[in-house]
Amino acid sequence: MKFTQYYLDCLSQASYLIGDETTGRAVVVDPRRDIDEYVRDAEAEGLTIDLVIETHFHADFLSGHLELAAVTGAEIAFSSVAETEFVSRPLADGERISLGEVELQILHTPGHTPESISIVVWEHADDATPYGVLTGDTLFIGDVGRPDLLSAVGFSRDELAEKLYDSLHTKLLPLPDDTRVYPAHGAGSACGKNLSTDTWSTMGEQRASNYALLAPDKQTFIDLVTEGQPPAPDYFLYDAVLNRKDRPLLDESARPPALDLETMDRLVADGAMIVDGRDPEEFARGHLQGSINVGLNGRYAEFAGSVVPSDVDIVLVVDPDFELEAKNRLARIGFDRVVGFLADPLQVMADNPDRVRQASRLTAAEFEARRADIEALQVVDVRNPGELKLGTIGDATPIPVGQLPSRLDELDPTAPTVVFCAGGYRSSVAASVLRQAGFGDVSDVLGGYGAWLELVPAAG
Numbered sequence: 001m002k003f004t005q006y007y008l009d010c011l012s013q014a015s016y017l018i019g020d021e022t023t024g025r026a027v028v029v030d031p032r033r034d035i036d037e038y039v040r041d042a043e044a045e046g047l048t049i050d051l052v053i054e055t056h057f058h059a060d061f062l063s064g065h066l067e068l069a070a071v072t073g074a075e076i077a078f079s080s081v082a083e084t085e086f087v088s089r090p091l092a093d094g095e096r097i098s099l100g101e102v103e104l105q106i107l108h109t110p111g112h113t114p115e116s117i118s119i120v121v122w123e124h125a126d127d128a129t130p131y132g133v134l135t136g137d138t139l140f141i142g143d144v145g146r147p148d149l150l151s152a153v154g155f156s157r158d159e160l161a162e163k164l165y166d167s168l169h170t171k172l173l174p175l176p177d178d179t180r181v182y183p184a185h186g187a188g189s190a191c192g193k194n195l196s197t198d199t200w201s202t203m204g205e206q207r208a209s210n211y212a213l214l215a216p217d218k219q220t221f222i223d224l225v226t227e228g229q230p231p232a233p234d235y236f237l238y239d240a241v242l243n244r245k246d247r248p249l250l251d252e253s254a255r256p257p258a259l260d261l262e263t264m265d266r267l268v269a270d271g272a273m274i275v276d277g278r279d280p281e282e283f284a285r286g287h288l289q290g291s292i293n294v295g296l297n298g299r300y301a302e303f304a305g306s307v308v309p310s311d312v313d314i315v316l317v318v319d320p321d322f323e324l325e326a327k328n329r330l331a332r333i334g335f336d337r338v339v340g341f342l343a344d345p346l347q348v349m350a351d352n353p354d355r356v357r358q359a360s361r362l363t364a365a366e367f368e369a370r371r372a373d374i375e376a377l378q379v380v381d382v383r384n385p386g387e388l389k390l391g392t393i394g395d396a397t398p399i400p401v402g403q404l405p406s407r408l409d410e411l412d413p414t415a416p417t418v419v420f421c422a423g424g425y426r427s428s429v430a431a432s433v434l435r436q437a438g439f440g441d442v443s444d445v446l447g448g449y450g451a452w453l454e455l456v457p458a459a460g
Contacts, residue, residue, distance in 0.1 A: 001102045001123045001131065002045050005182060007199050008032060010299050011061055011332065012189035014199060016134055016182065018121060019047040023100030027051045028074075029119060029134050030184050031064035034252040034328050039071060051089075051097070053077045053104075055136025055184060056116040057243045059149050059236035060191055060302070062334035067249050079108060082115035086246040091117060098125070105130075107171045111164020112137040112145030112191070114155060118172060120179075132180030133203070138164065139172055140183045142196035144212040146229045149191075149236060161222040168213065177204030188299065190230045193386055230384040233402045235305030235333055242334050250331045255324050256316065258343040261352065264315050267339055272313035274342075275304055277326050280428035284359035286349055288342075291317060293359075293432040296326060298425045301333045306402035307433050310334070316341035359431060360443035364451035367418060367443075378415040382430040383422055383449065393420065393452060401426045404433050413439045420445040420452070 002019035017038055019026035026047035028038050042049050049072045052065045056079070065076045066086065080090035091097075093108035105120040119134040137145035147160035180202055187197045194211065207213055215221035259267070268274065268290065276287050277296040287293065294304045296318065308314065314337055318326050323341040330338060342348060349356045362370075371377055371394070381388065381396040388398055399407050401421065411417065417439055421427040427444035434442045445452060 001121075002026070002047065003121070003131070004041060005199060006032075006037065007186070008332075009188075010329065011301060012186045012195070013061055014182065014184055014186065017041060017047075017049075018099070018102065018104070019045060020100035020102040021046075024048050025050055025099040027053055027097070027099065027104065028068060029053045030055055030058070030136065031068055033062050033064040033067055033250050033332050035064045035067045035071065036252060038068065048072070049074050051075050051077060053091070053117075053119060054082075054243075055118065055134065055138075056113045057082065057240050058137075058184075059232070059240040060185075060189060061332050062239050063243055064250075066247065070249055079106075079115040079117045081108070081110075082244075084244050096125075101125070107133075109136070109138040109167035109171050111147055111160055111167045113149070114160070114163075116145070116167070118167075120175070129176045130179050132182050132200075133172065133175060134182045134184075135172065136184045137191050138167055139181060139206065139210075140185060140192050140195045141181065141198045141201045141206070142210055143192040143194040144168065144210070144225055146192055146225065148226060148229055149232055149240070157226055158222055161226055162218065164225065165218045165221045172203070173207065173213065175203045177202060177207065179203040181206055190232055190236075190302075193229050228386050228389075230386060231400045231402055233302060233306040234406075235310055235335070238310045239334050247334075248336065250328070250336070252328050252331070253324075254327075256327045256338050257340040258323075259315065259340040260343060261348050261355075263340070264342050267313060267315055270313070272315050272339060273308055274315050274317060275308060275326075276317040276432075277322065278317065278319060280359075280361070280424060283428060283432070284361050286356045286358055287432075288317065288345075288349065288355055289357045290436055291432060292436055293428050295425060295428070296322060296329070300326070301329045301335070303401065303426065303429050304330060305333045305335060307405055307429060308335070311337075313337045313339045315339060317345045320344075357435070359428070359435070361424075361428075361446050362418065362443050363446050364455045367420075367445050368452065368455055371418070374416050376412075376415050378412060378417040380411065380417060380419045380430065381421075381449075382419055382426050387422060387449075390449070391453070393449065396420070401430045401433075404430055405437075408434075408437055411439070413437070416441040416443075418443050418445060421448045423448045423450055
């Protein structure tokens with residue numbers, strides 16, 4: 001058996017290639033949309049991808065089943081309770097799929113979504129213990145899938161939590177302790193609240209340490225898994241719906257067109273948004289007025305999808321030769337309306353200094369020294385609810401960065417405003433959103449809450 005896990009750090013997303021060396025048949029599970037790596041690896045191993053299996057309708061990324069099917073001719077398969085606009089193979093609960101010596105067993109495990117499945121992988125069909133189980137978003141390392149996402153329209157949070165409990169206890173927990181657990185996500189994903197940085201584990205380890213599996217009864221489990229979940233980015237519902245549809249395919253080799261300033265201005269006047277993917281420090285030193293800063297070196301697609309609407313055109317500002325990467329990473333969440341990138345942005349800014357703005361970034365020491373003396377100071381904490389349990393700064397207004405565009409009316413655009421997060425990446429995103437919305441005096445805190453807490457630990 002050939003078994004490969006592909007882990008995408010910027011989306012905390014895992015996908016899998018499983019192949020049988022005796023027959024050359026292979027399956028890809030939960031592929032991302034830029035599929036070249038799967039195709040190359042399969043060819044290098046002498047494998048033919050003839051099936052693409054999705055564990056559910058993903059909400060946090062746009063899956064690559066259509067792209068893989070177009071390139072390889074593979075069938076696309078979902079749970080038999082899933083309905084798709086494209087031709088797909090329905091997988092029944094308990095169904096076994098033979099690749100040769102390698103065999104897959106489908107388990108219906110609803111809860112995170114109604115159509116969720118898990119896939120038991122047998123290296124040999126008659127093995128006493130399976131090699132592993134691909135758990136999708138049903139079971140994570142250290143957590144379980146959240147049952148409250150809007151992708152599950154028509155079911156209440158508690159109804160899905162009950163289904164999740166039953167799926168875990170009747171389908172997954174009976175698997176032997178040595179069974180490896182391979183989830184679809186890891187730490188940082190908004191699909192859960194307590195995900196480990198580990199990308200795989202075993203059923204025995206999870207049985208002994210996973211807080212949700214240790215719940216003594218169903219009601220306690222429901223209370224645990226429905227409390228304190230991070231807010232879902234706005235694009236989640238968009239992706240959950242789009243993953244069911246027959247949509248245009250991504251050409252991951254197609255570079256977006258280069259734009260001059262005049263063309264960019266015309267596009268912006270028609271509603272396009274400028275997304276500046278440079279690091280927050282570079283952005284702060286100088287950027288074009290009206291730009292949103294989402295650094296490519298962070299969780300670029302996730303936070304772009306959190307603050308940029310899915311129905312607007314996007315103009316990229318990036319360091320040279322990063323245009324294709326930025327386009328493809330946005331495409332991973334279905335944001336295909338990249339209309340181009342600004343050619344030579346540093347020269348454009350040098351030639352048009354009247355269009356350039358700097359962003360105020362305060363060290364923790366500067367912020368602490370000045371915050372008591374600034375009249376009507378407005379402090380905004382853009383971390384998630386779970387992070388707030390660690391403490392906050394004074395009477396800061398808590399608004400997670402992904403909710404900021406829809407909650408601007410809770411803030412005073414005329415007041416001096418300081419934004420902070422955990423380390424400084426999200427606060428640069430949030431501060432740029434506020435400036436773009438017309439807030440006149442906005443700063444963020446370098447190093448975020450962590451840096452401030454080191455400075456004044458007693459206050460935290």
